[in-house]
Amino acid sequence: MLVPCFLYSLQNRKASLYGSLTCQGIGLDGIPEVTASEGFIVNEINKKSIHISCPKESTSSKFLAPYTTFSRIHTKSITCLDISSGGGLGVSSSTDGTMKIWQASNGELRRVLEGHVFDVNCCRFFPSGLVVLSGGMDAQLKIWSAEDASCVVTFKGHKGGILDTAIVDRGRNVVSGSRDGTARLWDCGRSACLGVLADCGSSINGLAVGAADNSINLGSPEQMPSEREVGTEAKMLLLAREDKKLQCLGLQSRQPVFLFIGSDAFNCCTFLSGFLLLAGTQDGNIYQLDVRSPRAPVQIIHRSGAPVLSLLSFRDGFIASQGDGSCFIVQQDLDYVIELTGADCDPVYKVATWEKQIYACCRDSLIRRYQLSDL
Secondary structure (H helix, E strand, C coil), rough: EEEEEECCCCCCCCCCCCEEEEEEECCCCCCCEEEEECCEEEEEEEEEEEEEEEHCEEEEEEEECCEEEECCCCCCCCEEEEECCCCCCEEEEEEECEEEEEEECCEEEEEECCCCCEEEEEEEECCCCEEEEEECCCCCCEEEECCCEEEEEECCCCCCEEEEEEEEECCCEEEEECCCCEEEEEECCEEEEEEEEECCCCCEEEEEEEEECCCCCCCCCCCCCCCCCCCCEEEEEEECCCCCEEEEEECCCCEEEEEEEEEEEEEEEEEEECEEEEEEEEEEEEEEECCCCCCCCCCCEEEECCCCEEEEEEEEEEEEEECCCCEEEEEEECCCCEEECCCCCCEEEEEECCEEEEEEEECCCEEEEEEHHCC
16 A cells, blocks of 8 residues: 655745655554655554654654544534543534534533524633633623533623633633724623723734743733733733734733734734744744744744644644644654644644643544544
């Protein structure tokens, strides 16, 4: 059996490397016997992964197959997912019009969360693992009980669909970003908007909240913060905008920290530390920036021209997914990239983790679970 393979270089704009793998049969231990075309080496292989390198180009990738696939949760594209802090439950939303809670170990359906009108764009667990936050095209933000599927709070105030959310500390406050160009801070206890954090004039596709390094000047609030704001001090808010701008401001102060202009619309962003961040664009660039000197990127990672759809800090590196079906892990202590396979050419919209398990949702209506122990 002949199987094509290719390795990506993480250096900016470097060409992909193409080759092929040939399966000579299955060994007595059940592991395929595989040889690679000229210039490539099969370093290691087991039932779930294969490690291939190209010494001439000093590049190496380990391809990891899903441990299991959940095919019965949704019937159409899965736009978002999250895993509870204890690892027991998953929540996901789909273009089939549903949002569901399921058992993370086997995909068994537990609850259906009904109440949004139109698509649900984003969903995530609160730190307790017992409550879910969601945002939809109906411009509503909702809080749900994971135990009985009841909607306990609905926030109204946005004029356009909500595209992303973030939870501040333990969850007394949450942040939302919308197509209406605003980011808003909400008080969960009183179901009230505490203020508009930013009005960009352009759709906010993604956002992230992170603790700021002491060296970063977040500015001072023009007005005394409400006593209902809890945990907003010393925090940064990052906004990935449709107008090619990446905006950072003090969460409590509402004061600007920087404004960076990228190559295309920003789709997603995440903090790696108190001063390092990542942001992904529609044309396939992943920018790494240092908040202390944000004018020039630390590096730009470009694997393909496919949109970067999600970014997630993971251990001492990150996980990224793109619109061409690629999903990969970069870690500082590894000299190779881990490729999460299975999606083929269908976009991987979101990734979530719990310990050594990684969950990815895709346009093909499947949720794939990977186990790093399989490496």
